[in-house]
Amino acid sequence: MTDYPDYTSLLQIVGSDITVPIDIETATIGNIEVDIKAQSITDLRIDIEAQSVGVYLQPDWQTKEGNDKSFAATSAILAPNGNYVSDYVVAGGGDLYITHLSFAIYASAAEDFDKQHDGFIVFSHMVAGGVRVTIGANSGFGLALNRPLLIPAGATYRMYGTNKSNHNCYMALSSGGYQV
Amino acid sequence: MQGLKKLKSGDFNSMSQELQPDGSVTIHLHRRKGKKDYSFRVKNLYQLNEEEVDIDTGEPITKGSL
Numbered sequence: 588m589t590d591y592p593d594y595t596s597l598l599q600i601v602g603s604d605i606t607v608p609i610d611i612e613t614a615t616i617g618n619i620e621v622d623i624k625a626q627s628i629t630d631l632r633i634d635i636e637a638q639s640v641g642v643y644l645q646p647d648w649q650t651k652e653g654n655d656k657s658f659a660a661t662s663a664i665l666a667p668n669g670n671y672v673s674d675y676v677v678a679g680g681g682d683l684y685i686t687h688l689s690f691a692i693y694a695s696a697a698e699d700f701d702k703q704h705d706g707f708i709v710f711s712h713m714v715a716g717g718v719r720v721t722i723g724a725n726s727g728f729g730l731a732l733n734r735p736l737l738i739p740a741g742a743t744y745r746m747y748g749t750n751k752s753n754h755n756c757y758m759a760l761s762s763g764g765y766q767v
Numbered sequence: 768m769q770g771l772k773k774l775k776s777g778d779f780n781s782m783s784q785e786l787q788p789d790g791s792v793t794i795h796l797h798r799r800k801g802k803k804d805y806s807f808r809v810k811n812l813y814q815l816n817e818e819e820v821d822i823d824t825g826e827p828i829t830k831g832s833l
Contacts, residue, residue: 679777
């Protein structure tokens with residue numbers, strides 16, 4: 588590739604209707620940053636041919652970048668209808684995106700181990716009308732969200748569980764996602 | 768007090784909480800890129816009377832217990 592010069596200059600295009608075919612041929616690509624701001628994109632096709640290219644979904648990418656967040660909370664013994672709350676005020680400047688959540692409920696006393704343990708959980712953005720995920724299940728449940736639960740920066744993310752069994756139980760709540 | 772500061776700054780990847788019988792919460796923070804994990808215990812987390820207490824006893828932290 589010695590027949591070609593090195594290009595490191597900024598290409599900035601501003602217009603109301605733009606069509607830009609880009610064909611890059613090089614031995615190595617150091618870094619390409621593409622920042623597109625548009626009300627609509629008719630067609631965006633990216634064809635990458637390289638020996639090693641990783642294309643990540645957002646949760647995977649943010650985990651790779653170290654922006655992932657995981658939360659786990661375990662209650663004390665909960666009497667029937669007793670509840671447990673775990674709050675986190677979203678700190679650090681970015682919004683929190685919860686992509687998966689789960690809970691477990693289990694008897695605290697050995698004589699109740701083989702009984703049914705019903706639990707009820709709410710994972711939510713603690714504000715009037717805030718988004719929430721509500722689940723009731725026997726012994727526990729897990730869920731991967733196909734659309735993240737968004738908790739804005741500075742808001743409270745609440746994991747809430749209630750023991751709906753007729754005996755004492757523990758509850759364990761967990762969830763995770765990323766913050767950007 | 769460093770752990771509570773890390774929690775309030777969001778400087779962690781994973782957090783686990785354990786509710787204690789006295790209503791306080793034991794919190795463990797982990798950040799992959801850091802070389803320190805933090806464990807601490809808090810009463811009335813996020814309330815006006817929030818107080819970090821001794822992680823073993825739940826009693827107020829005094830200079831002698833640090």
